Amino acid sequence: MAFKLPSVYNRLMVTKLSTKFGEAVKFVSQPIPTLGSSEVLIKNRFVGINASDINYTAARYDPTLKLPFECGFEAVGEVVSTGDKCKRSQIGQAVAYMYPGAFSEYHVVPEAFVMPLPALKSEFLPLIVSGLTAAIALDKVGEIRKGETVLITAAAGGTGQFAVQWAIEKGCHVIGTCSSDKKVQFLKKLGCHRPVNYTKEKLRDVLKSEYPDGVDVVYETVGGDMFDTCVKSLALHGRLCVLGFITGYESASGIAPMHTVGLPALLLKKSASVRGFFLFHYTTHFQEYMARLVQLSVEGKLHSTIDDGSGHSSGPFYGLESIQSAVEYLYTKKSIGKIMVDLTPNASMTSRL
Incomplete structure (x- = not known):
């Protein structure tokens, strides 16, 4: 199979360091690149929006980045060209990848970062960053075990939905926080045992009255007051996994203020721990866990909920030009599941795979 490639393609490039995504990026047209021997050229179809997209445009993860640089973490697409030493990738193959620069019509990716898919379908997109984060963090850092009580903050979000399902699959009792009754219903459908709408109930009170032995x-993933409440609600030998602090990402420092006083003493008296998790420190597990997530999805045991922005004033999200709106939408707290942009321009809802 051969693809007729355009001479140029469009992508988003970060040209200014800022947490304001629209101010940070510009559209750039570039020639189709020449591949290295172990690289794959992918035509992107679906790209995912992540809370950390604005951390990346602010160069918080890698202060050594020089402007301009690429942005976007994940995509599902189709292989259209391969280097002469590529062994696993075939032209026409549906693939997923997690590699900087995904906000682009085409992208060159080292073959080692390419993960095969059974079909070019949007339902696999949330498994990349969100699914891998949930599964690897809960297994390797949270060390969850059957019968334990697990609290998931921002449980109706892109990664939260998978954390809920993964913990349930492991035989845990799951509590999930969210910000609306609509999200409560969504969490119930996922099987969450105790959804908590924190705009109507105080999480601290719910945990104290219903889970007196702690979690x-x-x-x-929220930070700030949520982090404080969670630390104080840990059980004996409890483990709190910090995956982020989204409430602070738009601030100048990027960190949500916390008010927990005497953290060492709080942990010591319960032999508890606070553990950090950054997905790219676990790259050796990507292929294994992605294969498991895809298989569970195909078998109908893991459900990927996608928010294409239909409920947003500028949605649904199609084409590179809608990525800015999609990033802004994430911070409205109105999205449910993984926010996705379909790079097919002017596509209709009925044409989606």
């Missing part, structure tokens, strides 16, 4: 594992 064994916390999957924490």
